[in-house]
Amino acid sequence: IRKLVLPVEEYVNGVAQGNRMVLSRAITLIESNNSDHFAKAQNVLQQLLPRTGKALRIGITGVPGAGKSTMIEALGNMLCNMGHKIAVLTVDPTSSVTKGSILGDKTRMGTLSRNQNAFIRPSPAGGTLGGVARKSRETMLMCEAAGYDIIIIETVGVGQSEITVRSMVDFFMLVVLTGAGDELQGIKKGIMELADAIVINKADGDNLLKAKVSRGEYERMIEYIRPATEGWQTHAYLCSAIKKTGLKELWKVIEIFTKMTKEKGSFQKRRENQLLDWTYSMIDEHLHNLFFDDPVITGRMPEVRQSVLTGKISPTQAVAELINL
Amino acid sequence: IRKLVLPVEEYVNGVAQGNRMVLSRAITLIESNNSDHFAKAQNVLQQLLPRTGKALRIGITGVPGAGKSTMIEALGNMLCNMGHKIAVLTVDPTSSVTKGSILGDKTRMGTLSRNQNAFIRPSPAGGTLGGVARKSRETMLMCEAAGYDIIIIETVGVGQSEITVRSMVDFFMLVVLTGAGDELQGIKKGIMELADAIVINKADGDNLLKAKVSRGEYERMIEYIRPATEGWQTHAYLCSAIKKTGLKELWKVIEIFTKMTKEKGSFQKRRENQLLDWTYSMIDEHLHNLFFDDPVITGRMPEVRQSVLTGKISPTQAVAELINL
Structure with a gap:
């Protein structure tokens, strides 16, 4: 019974009412490679389109081990406590995931996954990056229609996936580790140029001094790079997802970014270009x-x-x- | 009479014999947007293909004022004196050039243009980057068929033109000016990642000390960038096109690069990928x-x-x- 495909109206109404179970099944419909499902999913999406576009879309990338999940969990819980509804999606074109990884993701973000105002969904399995991108974009729209007002999209940073995520979001941040020089070399070329903020994670305890040195190094590098968003100067920020420091400040930066780009019109312009591209x-x-x-x-x-x-x-x-x- | 299109055999034989006038007219045929000319040009090219592919292909880019032309002239004359035959091409998708600019280019590279072992040809006029790229690639093949054993392709660095030129050449160099820090900011993002060598020009007289500081800065930056060619470490080199210093050393670097990449097979592999791409x-x-x-x-x-x-x-x-x- 759980695998049954619902009538279009049930998806539309369920998602519009923020029913998490129906939302999940609507996303499964979007991810299906069956052509009947495709047609139905497009029909559902068509009816929900007027409810989309109001969320703030945030992309997060970073080297493995930089603590992206811990960071998303800490940030997500903080935002939920502030009254927001958060959807967390992953874009991973190499994923050969079955249902198992949903558990994986939920384990990774244990407290957030139990939060009633948070919805976590891993990357659709396999396929081309183009296919994954299409499904992720439509999943994002479904979440917006279901009332989630902040969408966080994590990417594992394989191949062109960061560029794909950058093309889906309003604000894009790169999470890095403390320690200067050596770590810089682990960062994929071209990634800093996509980022609206560089977040140095694990800036706590004995690491704090090293983190401050790192910030200096990153600030130096940023000077040589064209900003990802016109009129916005990318900076490096310190943060500790574990100690929950720097998160409020980071959110403040995102709020200022959003306000500024909306006033200047570049927020809307980017969204339009994203749609056409x-x-x-x-x-x-x-x-x-x-x-x-x-x-x-x-x-x-x-x-x-x-x-x-x-x-x-x-x-x-x-x-x-x-x-x- | 000069505008008359020749029979296919005359193009083929003339180019194969290294006749500069016929080569010029064969390139004009390639650049024509007339569909009869296109068919004829392809026929000519088809017959000349076995004579192509033996030249070394070098790409050069750099900010305006970095002295690319002076550099190409100095390098070109030196190579001609060493017994090479040099063809210099330009890729400029914004060019709205008529015959006038041929004079312009020849004035720019006065001594080289009078050298019997050098052949200078500016970018085909206008059109899309794709169109210009196709014409430039085929022009390069024509020059090779005419016996030029070193092809230098200059790009003005507009839009994606550096990426286009990188996809046509074996060795790619970035010409920059002396003076650290400030100049770095003028360099287009992503360009350093394409370069097999960074050449600091005008490293002479009072500038020499500044140039050495620049080299240090560039070497520092390069550390953070993935090399353009697998197994080859990009470095920054000093040179003065005016004083003709550093040119022999630069040529030595290119020779070592060629020898090494041919031994490792990456030279041939890049050529094959370029053809398929x-x-x-x-x-x-x-x-x-x-x-x-x-x-x-x-x-x-x-x-x-x-x-x-x-x-x-x-x-x-x-x-x-x-x-x-």
């Missing part, structure tokens, strides 16, 4: 797949590839041949 | 253009765009509608 990239992806899934192309490809590699034909000729098939 | 990106570009140039799509697009922006439909629905039209 999403649309155009999905079109290109569809066209790519339609082309390369075509049996005629699939059949010709190995030979054409070989001809290009051995210099028998130029890429331009290869393309002309394939397109005119 | 070029092919696939041209396919995606063609599909994109075929789709968006379709009058049915063009007609529907403004409304769909508006529906997405106002939240009437989701991007997924927009795409489904457009693809199924």
Whole structure:
């Protein structure tokens, strides 16, 4: 019975009423690769669209071990206590997750998962990054329709996943560890340029002094990097998810960011660009797949590839041949 | 008479014999947007392909005023004197150049342009970066077929043009000015990550001390950046194009790079990936253009765009509608 697909109205009404069980099942519908489910999910989403877009969307990335989960849990509990409703999603294109990992995620964020104002949902399993991105974006919209006013999207930082998450959120932060120099090298290239804040976690006890040195190093690096958001200067902040210090200050930074970008119009502008970029990239992806899934192309490809590699034909000729098939 | 299009054999034989006039006209054919010319150019290229691929391909970028032209001229003359034949190409997607700029380029590189072993050709005019990239790649192949054994490709660094040039060359260098700190901020983000060498130009006279400080700064920055070429450590080098110092040393670095990457197989591997990436990106570009140039799509697009922006439909629905039209 739990696996039964509900009628469209039940999804729409249940999500609109903030029913967590129905929300969960609506997301399962979105994540399904069955084409009937796809059509139904789109129908549900269509009706819920007017209820979306009001949440603040926050992305979080960081090297493994930087304490992203602990941080999300501490931040999430604080925000719940302030009266917010928080949804936490994960984007992980490498995930080959079954139901087991939901437990995994809930264990990772034990206290938050038991909070009635928090909703935690791991990444949809497998598939291309494009597919995961589509599902995650629609899951985010579902959560917004269900009344969650802050969406936190965590990414594991594999491949292009940070760029995908950056393209879904209003505010993006990079969580790093204390200790200067060495740790910087572990940070993926290009990531600092996406961040609206660099949060140095575990800045407590014996670590505090090292953390302050790190902050100086990061501030120095940031000077050489174009800000991720026009008119906003990215800075490095100290925080301890374990000791629960620096979290209020971090939230204050996010509030100032939101207020400022809304006043300047860059908040809305980014959202519009995100919608259009999403649309155009999905079109290109569809066209790519339609082309390369075509049996005629699939059949010709190995030979054409070989001809290009051995210099028998130029890429331009290869393309002309394939397109005119 | 000079504007007459030649028979295919005359292009093929002329280029193969290293006839500069015929080479020029073959490149003009490649740059033409006329579809008859396109077919003919592809035919010429097809026959010349076996003669291509043996040159060393070097890309050069840098902030305006860093002295790229002076540097190319000094390096080019030195290499010509060593018995090499040098072709210098420019990639500039913003160029709205007519014949006038050929003079402009030749004036810029006065002594090199008069060298019988050098061939200078500016960027094809206008068009998309994709179009300019295709034409520049094929121009490079033509020059190789004409016997030029070192191809230098300069980019003005607008938009994505550095990434395009990086995808065409074996070795990529960034030319910068002396003076630490301030200048670093003028460098486009992500560019250092593409470079196999950072060349600090104008390291002469009163500037020499400042240049050495700059080198230290760049070396420090490089530590935090993943090398552009696997197994090769990018470094910063001092040079003065005017005083002609550091050029022999720079060429030595390029020779070591070439030897090492050829031994390790990464040289050939990069070339193969470049060919395949070029092919696939041209396919995606063609599909994109075929789709968006379709009058049915063009007609529907403004409304769909508006529906997405106002939240009437989701991007997924927009795409489904457009693809199924």
